[in-house]
Amino acid sequence: MVTTSEIPAPADAVELLLERFSSVKANAAELLVDCHDSSSAAFVTVDDLEQRPVVVSYGELRDRSMRLAQLLTDMGVRRGDTVAVLMGKRVELPVALAAILRIGAVYLPLFTAFAAPAIESRLRAASARIVITEPSQAEKLDSIAGIETLVVGAEFDARVAAAQPLESAASxxxxxxxxxxxxxxTTGAPKGVPVPLRALAAFACYMIYGLDVREDDVFWNAADPGWAYGLYYGILGPMAIGRPNILFNSGFSPETTVTVIRKLGVTNFAAAPTVYRALSAAPGIGGVSLRRASSAGEPLTPEIAEWAPSALGTEVRDHYGQTELGMVINNHWHDDLRLPAVNGSMGQPMPGFTCGIVGGQIAVDTAQSSLMWFTDYHKDARTAGSRFTADKRWYLTGDTGHVDAAGHFHFGGRDDDVIIMAGYRIGPLDVESVLITHPDVADVAVVGQPDELRGEVVAAFVVLKAGQVGTEELSGELQQLVKTQYAAHAYPRVVHFVDELPRTASGKVQRYLLKGRG
Known part of the structure; x- marks a missing residue:
């Protein structure tokens, strides 16, 4: 078992984690579940704020996953098969994950906000024929031919309880x-990322050094486990280091988020930037005392940095990663690595990763990054090959950025999103970070749009706060704001006032959808 109290200096910690999770005999069920004290908490589930939280122990997780593994085996699931899970943050999700891994099968997460076509496309691409789901989601699967479902509930519980535990777990x-x-x-069709068991070493490293999850913390990663940040660091990462996470199975609102933090005494909180934006915009939100607060998914906007210390009791630290990498560059919270956060910076590389700038892109030095685990996309070697330099030395993230004199990395934007206007390279984030400071602006996205003279010009899509109206005068104010607060050449030549921005289900702006709008 790896616990935070056993972790030595960063360099030695990386070797310890690699030794544990990279062995040719590594067993995921053993490393995530069976090695932990059966009486210790694995997860704390909250379905109703009026009721007491339910603590799920590792012993319970082990027994239920062993029985579900046998049930899946009886249904024909074998090592290497893919089993999908479509459900919210309920205890059956980690039970299903552990059961699938016991068989040596592959876990396919499906986001509960997906419609049937998005679900079917992923099931077909993954060749999955079994989906474990919940009653509220089951109807989406009815029209998908060739799919067998297990729906959690009383009948499911009875079948699992009646199954004999699968004693042996596949290595x-x-x-x-x-x-x-x-x-x-965010920039095109979704791509399948196979995640090997050894990636758990990198996930555990981030839990320890990026988030600084300690044994006396009450940890809550509020991200959805249908996506990388919630799955890697709300389910797998906590299990890898034996620390419980809170599973709040209810819809998001600023008020309920603060209620959970207060009621459960959360000290270490992680969420997407959209959560912090919603919290900061809600009246009366504050008076929280967190030890650590972390954000990932998109860069934080300046007003969050100003708002957080008084409202949350601590600053919010920005971290950077991708589905293909996990988190790799962070404003680390751990005492051994913590530095003063630099405005607009995502921090410095995590132990086990060496990063740089190659061709204007943020890149990972594969030869010097022992925790690097991505090699290929699922059935798409050609696309994966384009993510590496010709000599395979560098993994190219597709995100532009730069490194300042002190070694802090700064995000510029998706390489596909960088605006080249009359030879100038303009990062959308730089312009967005200025526009969002206007008191009438609630949300904003910046893209490049074709221009016969300049090649591209900056176009801003602006969502206004309630009660505000888009006018030519306001457009002029926004343009002048960018001229005076960022750069005269980078102001938006066009300002579109819109009701909302197109976002992925995980909250990232789909700028490519905006580029074709007039």
């Missing part, structure tokens, strides 16, 4: 695939 080794996770598709 797939550090290189064996345990997850197949599809990207969110």
């Amino acid at each position: 797939v080794g550090g290189g064996g695939t345990i997850l197949l996770l599809f990207t969110s598709g």
Whole structure:
């Protein structure tokens, strides 16, 4: 078992984690469930704020997953098969994950906000024929031919309880695939990312050094486990280091989020930037005392940095990663690595990763990054090959950025999103970070649109706060704001006032959908 109290200096910690999770005999069920004290908490579930939270122990997780593994085996699931899970943050989700891994099968997460076509496309791409789901989601699967479902509930519980525990767990080794996770598709069609067991070493490293989850913390990663950040660091990461996470199975609102933090005494909180934006915009939200607060998914906007210390009791630290990498560059919280956060920076590389700038892109040095685990997309070697330099030395993230004199990395934007206007390279984030400071602006996205003279010009899509109206005068104010607060050449030549921005299900702006709008 790896616990935070056993972790030595960063360099030695990386070796310890690699030794544990990269062995040719590595067994995911053993490493995530069976090695932990059966009486210790694995997850804390909250379905109703009026009721007491339910603590799920590792012993319970082990027994239920062993029985579900046998049930899945009886249904014909074998090592290497893919089993999908479509459900919210309920205890059956980690039970299903552990059961699938016991067989040596592959876990395919499906986001509950997906409609049937999005679900079917992922099931077909992954060749999955069994889906474990919940009653509220089961109807989406009715029209998908060739799919067998297990729906959690009383009948499901009875079948699992009646099954004999599957005593032996498959060892797939550090290189064996345990997850197949599809990207969110910010710049095109989603791509399948096979995640090997050895990736758990990188996930555990982030839990320790990026988030600084300690044994006395009450940890809550509020991200959805249908996506990388919630699955990697709300389910797998906590299990890898034996620390419980809170599973709040209810819809998001700023008020309920603060209620959970207060009621359960949360000290270490992680969420997407959209959560912090919603919290900061809600009246009366504050008076919270967190020890650590972390954000990932998109860069934080300046007003969050100003709002957080008084409202949450701590600053919010920005972290950077991808589905293909996990988190790799962070404003680390751990005492051994914590530095003063630099405005607009995502921090410095995590132990086990060496990063740089190659061709204007943020890149990972594969030869010097022992925790690097991505090698290929699912059935798409050609696309994967384009993510690496010709000599395979560097993995190219597709995100532009730069490194300042102190070694802090700064995000510029998706390489596909960088605006080249009359030879100038303009990062959308730089312009967005200025526009969002206007008191009338609630949300904003910046893209490049074709221009006969300049090649491209900056176009801003602006969502206004309630009660505000888009006018030519306001457009002029926004343009002048960028001229004075960022750069005269980078102001938006066109300002579109819109009701909402197109986002992926995980909350990322789909700028490519905006580029074709007039």
